[in-house]
Amino acid sequence: MAQIEAEAQWLRDGILQKILKSGRLLDNYSEAKVDTFKVGDIEIDVIGLAEAFMVTFCYRAIVNFEYDGEKYQRKFVVKKTPPMPPDVYESIQFEQLFTNEINFYTKILPEIKKATGGKFSAPRYFYSELNQYSAVVILENFAVDRWRVTKDRVGLTLEHAMIAARHLGNFHGFSYALKHKNPEKFAKLTDDLKESRYANENMNPEWALTLKTSLKRVEKATETYQPQIEKEFVHKFNSLIADYFNYGKQRVAPREPLATLCHGDYVRNNVAYRYNDKDEPLEVMMFDYQTLRVSSPMIDLSVFLALALYADVRYPNLDDIFDEYVSELHDSYRREAHDDVPDSLSRLELIKEYVRFLPYSVSITSNFLAALVEPSDISIEEMIKNPPSEKEIIERTMTAGGELVDREIAHQIKEMLELSQLYEVPIDDGIDVNTLKKE
Secondary structure, eight states, X not given: OHHHHHHHHHIIIIIXXXXXXXXXXXXXXXXXGGGXXXXXXXXXXXXXXXXXXXXXXXXXXXXXXXXXXXXXXXXXXEEEOOOOOHHHHHHHTHHHHHHHXXXXXXXXXXXXXXXXXXXXXXXXXXXXXXXXXXXXXXXXXXXXXXXXXXXXXXXOXXXXXXXXXXXXXXXXXXXXXXXXXXXXXXXXXXXXXXXXXXXXXXXXXXXXXXXXXXXXXXXHHHHHHOTTSOHHHHXXXXXXXXXXXXXHHHHHSOOTTTOEEEOSOOOGGGEEEEEOTTSOEEXXXXXXXXXXXXXXXXXXXXXXHHHHSXXXXXXHHHHHHHHHHHHHHHHHHHHXXXXXXXXXXXXXXXXXXXXXXXXXXXXXXXXXXXXXXSOOSOOHHHHHHSOOOHHHHHHHHHHTTHHHXXXXXXXXXHHHHHHHHHTTOOTTTTOOGGGSOOO
């Protein structure tokens, strides 16, 4: 309760006035009438771990106010960094994460909106701050336009997957067209983006132990539920991912000719769907652009399919989902570039790139899927104050989500092996394995 009151006071004491004076709160704002602005009731609803996994402190705020004698209401989502020691703040790379998100809303999104005639869906931006050890972003609560995240944390339907694939294809196709037809503008829009995941090699010890333990779970799960897979292949995968920092840094680095603007963390809790009256998904919208980067488009598609879908949907329908993605990418490219799609963006080249990214996406499944299936009830602030013991970390990493997670991990190893063989793309293709640290 005290925290909620403090947040309401923080909004009331100056932030709302700053938003007002920026011209973003009201279309009819006039400096001559600033004294007529009066803040009324503020309702705050904290977004907890039961709703979405996040390392930031987030809440919805409903603000009632008066301006020039008229009554108004605005619904916000406020995202803030929680209080924490500087070394933890830096290890999470909050500065880079918030820099990217602020750049998207203030620099990149206006250009996308202009180029697409305002057709690109994104939450409305109101305010941001980036301080030495704290950061804030305030956006409109997209629920006012009938958008919402899926009720299911994982195991989405084929319909959800198809819509998400189309949206990604459209976004990546637009980005490629901009890059090819106006490279100077593309560079100008993206040159301020910061490495938000692999800039700091000094990994938090608890996170390092989680990653190490998750590889043991991969071995055990695969041996139990996909025993036909040779241990040598699983060992090859684990050897790649064991040096999480160096492998990831190499894998996500922009490589031509496939590098383009990517969301970077296209997962269920970073997208919202608009539904019809029958609760059928109609379209999808990305948000949370903290990991925005220039990279391979498969950083987005591979991670979404690995974390949002279970094998019973992904495995039999992969070709159809991929065709949907490629078709939309090609249509978007032709529409924006007024030119033929280059051979480098053919279906074959894109699916080979998908195979290259499977170790990356499967590694995320191995350590994050359990958190979606069986969410922790401990917030990041509580973890910082009372870090779990090594025994507790190992126990949760090996068992959370139970058999469901184990079967999914094992099946993704199977899919990776089959696709690697089918398209003759080794899972370490494009990685300098000699630079990876050995366990």
